[in-house]
Amino acid sequence: MMVQPKKFTHFIFDLDGTxxxxxxxxLATWQTTLRQFVPHKQFSLEELRVVLGITTKEALKKLGVDVGESFEDQWNVHYxxxxxxICFFPGVEDMLQALKQRGYTLGIVSSRSRQEYRDYFQGFGLDSLCSAVVLKEDTQKHKPDAQPLLKYLELAKADANQCIYIGDMTTDLECAKNAGLSSxxxxWDRPNVKNSLADFIFTSPSDILNI
Known part of the structure; x- marks a missing residue:
């Protein structure tokens, strides 16, 4: 018997890199801030890629550095x-507008703090496009744990079977899998990235309109 494809009603997006x-x-901000707190160790931009898509606490743990409580404040000063x-990737704004016009519900699930979201992303008009925005403070656990996406489902009163979570990192795909969502x-930022967890691969924003 042929399996019918899922009909998505909710398109949920990561923020940074997506x-x-x-x-x-x-990455440049991480490099500058770490130089201030751990001047004896130099991190290359490539080494710092492990910080992408996760909270500051988790990133520092991965880097194996011990810094004081003021690190995050100083990071924001440098950022x-x-x-x-920062700007939309080419084609992303048109894609979001097209999904909205077609009647789909949009959402954001990000590891950014609410203050960072207000300071750096408010001007992109995402609040007017999205039914729910889930940020770091909204859950006790973070990606790749399922909690952030489960929080979105709660806020948007959505069915997991009708949702797809779209991101650029393995943690995004793991979060979707753990929450029972398609991913x-x-x-478009890193064309050589591959991941077997993904249900769909999007090489350009317009690809999203075709599913």
Whole structure:
């Protein structure tokens, strides 16, 4: 018997590296801030890629560095100097508008804090497009744990079978799997990225409109 494809009604997105091009600004900020707190160790931008898509606490654990409580405040001070460089990836804004016009429900699930979201992402108009935005403070556990997406399902009163979570990191795909959602991997920022967990691979924002 032929299996019928799922009919998605909710398209949920990660933020950094998926909708918004922040990678270079984030990595440069990590490099600058770590130089301030652990001057005896130099981190290359490639070494710092492990921090992408996770909370600051988890990132510091992965890097194996011990810093004080003021690290996050200093990180934000440095990030403010480069935040003006972030922007939508080409084609993303048109894709979001098209999904909205077609009657789909949109959402955001990100590891960013609410203060960071207000400071750096408010100007992108995502609140007017999305039914729910789930950020770091909204759950006790974070990606790849299922909690952030389960929180979205609760807020949006959505059925997991009708939702797809789209991101650029393995943690996004694992989060979707753990929450029982379909997943999509975007590769427009890093075309060589592969992951067997992804139900869909999107090489451009317009690909999302075709499912």
């Amino acid at each position: 909708l918004i091009d922040t990678e270079q600004s984030v 403010q100097k480069v935040a003006h460089t 999509g991997l975007v590769t």
